[in-house]
Amino acid sequence: MQLGLVGLGRMGGNMRERLRAAGHEVVGYDRNAELSDVASLAELADKLESPRAVWVMVPAGVTDATIDELAGVLGEGDIIIDGGNSRFSDDAPRAERLNEQGIGYIDVGVSGGVWGKQNGYALMVGGAQEHVGRLMPIFEALKPEGEFGFVHAGPVGAGHYAKMVHNGIEYGLMHAYAEGYELLAASELVTNVPGVFKSWREGTVVRSWLLDLLDRALDEDPELAELSGYTEDTGEGRWTVDEAVRLAVPLNVITASLFARFASRQDDSPAMKAVAALRQQFGGHAVHKR
Numbered sequence: 001m002q003l004g005l006v007g008l009g010r011m012g013g014n015m016r017e018r019l020r021a022a023g024h025e026v027v028g029y030d031r032n033a034e035l036s037d038v039a040s041l042a043e044l045a046d047k048l049e050s051p052r053a054v055w056v057m058v059p060a061g062v063t064d065a066t067i068d069e070l071a072g073v074l075g076e077g078d079i080i081i082d083g084g085n086s087r088f089s090d091d092a093p094r095a096e097r098l099n100e101q102g103i104g105y106i107d108v109g110v111s112g113g114v115w116g117k118q119n120g121y122a123l124m125v126g127g128a129q130e131h132v133g134r135l136m137p138i139f140e141a142l143k144p145e146g147e148f149g150f151v152h153a154g155p156v157g158a159g160h161y162a163k164m165v166h167n168g169i170e171y172g173l174m175h176a177y178a179e180g181y182e183l184l185a186a187s188e189l190v191t192n193v194p195g196v197f198k199s200w201r202e203g204t205v206v207r208s209w210l211l212d213l214l215d216r217a218l219d220e221d222p223e224l225a226e227l228s229g230y231t232e233d234t235g236e237g238r239w240t241v242d243e244a245v246r247l248a249v250p251l252n253v254i255t256a257s258l259f260a261r262f263a264s265r266q267d268d269s270p271a272m273k274a275v276a277a278l279r280q281q282f283g284g285h286a287v288h289k290r
């Protein structure tokens, strides 16, 4: 099958290779001419036979601009797929705009990171059955081998919603391993912290791919001495917590792990300064001065 692919960075570039290895004809476009197969979106559209399917794999901030530009060179019967980490609430308005031109829209949550090229990408898909059905050969080539790794989660927006929750879970899981790491490292008894994590990779209740990756990181740097704890976020955790507030769902762990990232960016917590000041005020308790 033919596919246009817009955005050939770490994710898109690897997806192009996986699709080509499976025998699909991929025409890729990237603003970086060294990565691109064509010079413009117009040329990409020209190279594809109608009805066309074009997968957009760009950073969340530029998705709408990219889709609008793409819609200008596509037409009736074509389909645009957004595989980036868009907020699910952006999907329905996009689908409505495209529908006015007769262009279909599918949202896909893609998980697999830089390992997806070899292991496959787990795909969480939202959209109309008639559009999803047309893209099945592409989904089959991208997904991991085996029974799992693909879901048509519901109508437009459901794919990104599923990916948002997946990423919220990712925050919580990572943070639980991280807290376990800190406690083991603080312990007077355990002398081989990396060894404990390594041993957990088989047979334990807590084995997982994230655990495997933490073991890998500890192999490279057993005390994580090269890293600062400052941890960024790109929005999915915040959207998950926003949804939890909207629906009054108690997301204790995921919310705490998101807030832990915010705390990681503070040199000295203003809130904890206030707590120290209050203890001093009401009880004359000692404080540490700068």
Ligand SMILES: O=C(CO)[C@H](O)[C@H](O)COP(=O)(O)O
Pocket (backbone or CB within 6 Å): 085, 110, 111, 112, 113, 167, 170, 232, 233, 234, 235, 236, 237
């Ligand atoms: O989708 C992903 C993994 O599943 C991305 O790596 C994820 O967006 C990273 O999110 P954050 O920067 O908020 O930790």
